[in-house]
Amino acid sequence: MTYNPDTQMVGEGVKFERIRRITGYLVGTVDRFNDGKRAEERDRVKHDPTKC
Amino acid sequence: MLTSIIKRDGRVVIYDRNKIKMAILKAMEASGSTDFEKADLVTQAVEQHFNMQNSYATPSVEEIQDQVEHELMASGLDNVAKRYILYRASRNTIRERKSKLVKVFDEITFSDALDSDVKRENANIDGDTPMGTMLKYGSESAKDYFLKFLLSPDQAEAHRDGYIHIHDFDFYALTMTCCQIDLIKLFKGGFSTGHGFLREPNDIQSYSALACIAIQSNQNDQHGGQSIVNFDYGLADGVRKTYKKLYLKNIAKVCDVLGENVSYEQLKEMSAAITERCGAMPKITPDKTYVALELEELKKLCKDPAVAEKAQKFALEKTEDETDKATYQAMEAFIHNLNTMHSRAGAQTPFSSINYGMDTSDEGRMVMKNVLLATDAGLGHGETPIFPIQIFRVKEGINYNPGERNYDLFQLAIKVSAKRLFPNFSFQDAPYNLKYYNPDDVRTEIGYMGCRTRVVANTYDPNNEITYGRGNLSFTSINLPRLAIEAKGDEDLFYRNLKKYLDLCVKQLMDRFAIQKKKRVRNFPFLMGQGVWIDSEKLGIDDEVGEVIKHGTLSVGFIGLAETLTALYGKHHGESEEAQKKGLEIIGFMRRILDEYSDRFKLNFSLLATPAEGLSGRFVRIDKKRFGEIKGVTDKEYYTNSFHIPVSFEISAYDKINLEAPYHALTNAGHITYVEMDGDVSQNLEAFEAVVRCMKEAGIGYGAINHPVDRDPVCGYNGIIGDVCPRCGRRDGEGVPLEKLHRLGLYKHLNAATLGQCGNQFEEADRIPNKI
Numbered sequence: 001m002t003y004n005p006d007t008q009m010v011g012e013g014v015k016f017e018r019i020r021r022i023t024g025y026l027v028g029t030v031d032r033f034n035d036g037k038r039a040e041e042r043d044r045v046k047h048d049p050t051k052c
Numbered sequence: 053m054l055t056s057i058i059k060r061d062g063r064v065v066i067y068d069r070n071k072i073k074m075a076i077l078k079a080m081e082a083s084g085s086t087d088f089e090k091a092d093l094v095t096q097a098v099e100q101h102f103n104m105q106n107s108y109a110t111p112s113v114e115e116i117q118d119q120v121e122h123e124l125m126a127s128g129l130d131n132v133a134k135r136y137i138l139y140r141a142s143r144n145t146i147r148e149r150k151s152k153l154v155k156v157f158d159e160i161t162f163s164d165a166l167d168s169d170v171k172r173e174n175a176n177i178d179g180d181t182p183m184g185t186m187l188k189y190g191s192e193s194a195k196d197y198f199l200k201f202l203l204s205p206d207q208a209e210a211h212r213d214g215y216i217h218i219h220d221f222d223f224y225a226l227t228m229t230c231c232q233i234d235l236i237k238l239f240k241g242g243f244s245t246g247h248g249f250l251r252e253p254n255d256i257q258s259y260s261a262l263a264c265i266a267i268q269s270n271q272n273d274q275h276g277g278q279s280i281v282n283f284d285y286g287l288a289d290g291v292r293k294t295y296k297k298l299y300l301k302n303i304a305k306v307c308d309v310l311g312e313n314v315s316y317e318q319l320k321e322m323s324a325a326i327t328e329r330c331g332a333m334p335k336i337t338p339d340k341t342y343v344a345l346e347l348e349e350l351k352k353l354c355k356d357p358a359v360a361e362k363a364q365k366f367a368l369e370k371t372e373d374e375t376d377k378a379t380y381q382a383m384e385a386f387i388h389n390l391n392t393m394h395s396r397a398g399a400q401t402p403f404s405s406i407n408y409g410m411d412t413s414d415e416g417r418m419v420m421k422n423v424l425l426a427t428d429a430g431l432g433h434g435e436t437p438i439f440p441i442q443i444f445r446v447k448e449g450i451n452y453n454p455g456e457r458n459y460d461l462f463q464l465a466i467k468v469s470a471k472r473l474f475p476n477f478s479f480q481d482a483p484y485n486l487k488y489y490n491p492d493d494v495r496t497e498i499g500y501m502g503c504r505t506r507v508v509a510n511t512y513d514p515n516n517e518i519t520y521g522r523g524n525l526s527f528t529s530i531n532l533p534r535l536a537i538e539a540k541g542d543e544d545l546f547y548r549n550l551k552k553y554l555d556l557c558v559k560q561l562m563d564r565f566a567i568q569k570k571k572r573v574r575n576f577p578f579l580m581g582q583g584v585w586i587d588s589e590k591l592g593i594d595d596e597v598g599e600v601i602k603h604g605t606l607s608v609g610f611i612g613l614a615e616t617l618t619a620l621y622g623k624h625h626g627e628s629e630e631a632q633k634k635g636l637e638i639i640g641f642m643r644r645i646l647d648e649y650s651d652r653f654k655l656n657f658s659l660l661a662t663p664a665e666g667l668s669g670r671f672v673r674i675d676k677k678r679f680g681e682i683k684g685v686t687d688k689e690y691y692t693n694s695f696h697i698p699v700s701f702e703i704s705a706y707d708k709i710n711l712e713a714p715y716h717a718l719t720n721a722g723h724i725t726y727v728e729m730d731g732d733v734s735q736n737l738e739a740f741e742a743v744v745r746c747m748k749e750a751g752i753g754y755g756a757i758n759h760p761v762d763r764d765p766v767c768g769y770n771g772i773i774g775d776v777c778p779r780c781g782r783r784d785g786e787g788v789p790l791e792k793l794h795r796l797g798l799y800k801h802l803n804a805a806t807l808g809q810c811g812n813q814f815e816e817a818d819r820i821p822n823k824i
Contacts, residue, residue, distance in 0.1 A: 001765075001766060001799075002787075003790070004787060007787060008789055008790050008791070009786075009787025009788060009789060009790070010766060010787055010788050010789075010790050010793055010799070011765070011766030011782065011786075011787050011788055012785070012786065012787035013785055014765050014766055014785065015765075015784055015785055016762055016763065016764055016765075016773050016777070016784050017435070017762065017763040017764075017765060018760070018761075018762050018773075019436045019438075019473065019761040019762070019763070020758075021473060021726070021756070021758050023503050023663035023664065023693070024441065024502050024503030024504055024663055024724060024756075025403065025438070025441065025502060025503065026436065026438045026439075026441075026473055026474070027438070028435075028438060034169050034669060035169050035669055035689060036668045036669020036670070036672070036673075036689050036690035037668060037669070037690065039669075039688065039689035039690055040668065040688075040689075040690045040693075040699055043688070043699050043700040044699040044700070044728050044758070045699065045700055045701070045702055045728065046728045046729060046730035047703060047704060047705035047708055047727050047728050047729065048704045048705060049704075049705040049706075049727070049729060049739045049740075049742060049743050050704070050739075051704050051705070051706035051707070052705050052706050052709070052739070052742040052743045052745070052746035
């Protein structure tokens with residue numbers, strides 16, 4: 001893990017991992033999605049489950 | 053006089069009238085015209101034209117070809133002219149592509165994956181690594197070659213112009229897509245990977261290791277993902293063997309401690325002899341006859357009969373727990389291996405899936421429980437495992453309702469999926485899955501390949517309507533929105549063109565099949581050489597695979613039903629009942645045509661709800677360029693996945709499921725429905741389960757629930773992270789004071805000095821255990 005002795009901070013520059021599903025497979029980060037799929041992931045809205 | 057011409061590269065060469073004549077003859081042949089003597093006349097007319105111009109300027113190739121077109125039409129040879137123009141256009145684009153290929157190579161060589169869509173075509177290949185880049189060169193050149201030399205001009209044009217998309221095109225002439233691997237058949241008697249022989253495994257540890265190797269080996273023989281169809285039944289034998297081994301070792305241990313001279317080898321012989329007599333062996337639920345006979349024999353082996361009793365009692369009490377632990381470790385290793393092992397020149401982690409859920413034996417249940425628990429625990433630092441895709445088979449009478457034997461596992465599957473996104477759920481009771489199911493033959497249980505592929509019906513061999521050892525051969529998708537836009541509201545025209553492209557796809561799949569058919573067993577050392585593919589065990593190493601691959605499917609897929617309906621009728625199927633009706637008509641029409649082809653050729657043509665990773669962006673990009681931005685059709689950066697309701701459309705889970713379910717029945721090559729749930733679903737398992745049950749009741753074949761799964765590598769928090777990590781309070785990319793981490797009980801063995809030395813080490817001791 002990165003440590004900056006000057007500021008005594010741990011983890012500077014380390015990004016959160018956001019696991020998402022793309023065409024059935026999980027991907028560790030949206031950085032590796034292609035442009036179309038990245039846009040698709042951004043547009044997803046949630047589905048209210050209450051009627052189920 | 054026409055004596056010389058200027059070539060495209062500027063060189064002047066001597067005019068050769070035969071070249072014109074040959075081109076015309078070829079066009080005649082392609083159009084079915086037999087007026088061969090006219091070829092000469094047209095050539096003469098072209099020459100006359102240039103001679104009459106009375107100019108000394110040397111004509112260019114293009115000018116001559118323009119004139120040939122003109123003369124062909126003037127002579128009433130319209131069809132020949134059309135062929136000539138098509139051929140000319142295709143040659144032109146081929147020339148263009150030559151330079152395009154070089155441009156692609158430039159991009160592969162000099163840009164980062166972050167800036168290059170080409171390098172992110174497949175999210176699971178790291179386009180920045182040397183091997184990933186090498187694969188990309190190969191893939192792009194192969195595509196270029198196949199497009200120029202293997203496809204017929206009309207197929208090449210349709211693929212290039214984005215009417216259709218031939219999937220895994222870089223593997224066009226090489227292999228088939230995927231296969232459902234039957235572990236029991238593969239492990240029996242051991243197998244060879246092509247690099248060495250592996251004996252039949254003897255405990256759960258080696259079963260799990262060999263299962264990984266099977267996936268890895270097969271991935272190198274095919275271009276798609278790999279799936280184990282019977283993970284539960286397949287690994288249960290490993291648990292059985294481990295139990296027996298540990299059981300006898302426990303007896304030996306007690307005997308040893310209590311001063312008896314009875315070795316493990318002796319016990320093995322004794323046990324085998326009893327099994328010979330009564331057919332039973334040591335197992336989790338003990339067989340009474342075996343236990344009684346064993347005690348008799350043990351007493352004969354021991355000096356003191358009381359020791360025999362103690363030893364057996366100890367083994368009966370302790371072995372199950374030890375076997376459970378060993379199984380957990382094996383499952384943990386399985387998942388870790390699948391997330392770290394490499395295939396395809398090291399650039400890719402194998403795409404793996406496992407199906408399970410219906411084995412009710414103690415041993416199969418132990419496998420399932422532990423693979424779920426290992427998934428729940430996550431990888432070394434608690435990360436969510438990316439592989440394998442896990443598919444839990446839901447079946448009434450087995451695991452769906454309280455009181456059923458595997459109901460506890462269904463509950464566990466829900467809990468794990470709510471935390472880790474896997475397992476997905478497949479539904480054996482969906483009518484189109486149930487119809488193939490025979491409770492006496494596990495090979496008829498439904499199987500899905502990770503992303504959605506499904507193979508079960510068998511027109512080629514109706515006696516083998518099973519999932520084991522079969523898979524998809526290749527698939528091609530149709531750009532439905534394009535056909536809808538071009539129809540301009542004319543439904544008849546839309547259907548005529550849809551039929552035209554279905555026919556074209558079938559022809560193209562057949563052409564590809566003709567290439568695949570000629571391959572030999574030696575081309576697939578694992579898939580065919582080890583009998584993984586159905587009936588391949590009957591073939592010799594030099595035999596062609598043509599006959600056995602007829603068990604596979606040839607699939608036509610589609611993308612963007614929502615945009616198609618919007619273009620044709622103004623609304624998509626989420627917005628209007630009428631549109632839903634129309635949507636089902638379109639997809640039903642496609643299915644009917646493919647069924648007819650299946651009957652006609654006695655092959656398995658099937659209809660796929662295409663997953664479309666790279667494709668979703670590609671089609672819409674081309675269409676936006678062609679037709680401009682059309683509201684609800686080309687105004688996004690992607691076309692909607694298969695028959696899905698658009699991801700941005702507000703709809704309840706219930707409505708989405710019920711609108712999509714009827715399409716599952718039609719898409720026999722595979723389908724999946726997703727529901728997006730908000731918030732931390734692991735805190736709301738009732739809602740999660742309700743969605744799964746809703747899918748089952750609606751007749752969904754295969755479904756999954758998406759929800760946010762985030763992780764902060766700094767403090768190890770796993771869950772939902774908005775802008776700020778709920779555990780350590782940092783924002784994306786920010787640092788956290790070491791002192792604060794210490795207060796949280798993290799990094800407690802680390803200080804400013806050791807942190808630097810440790811590099812990326814995240815102390816095991818600092819991890820928060822995942823409660824199960």
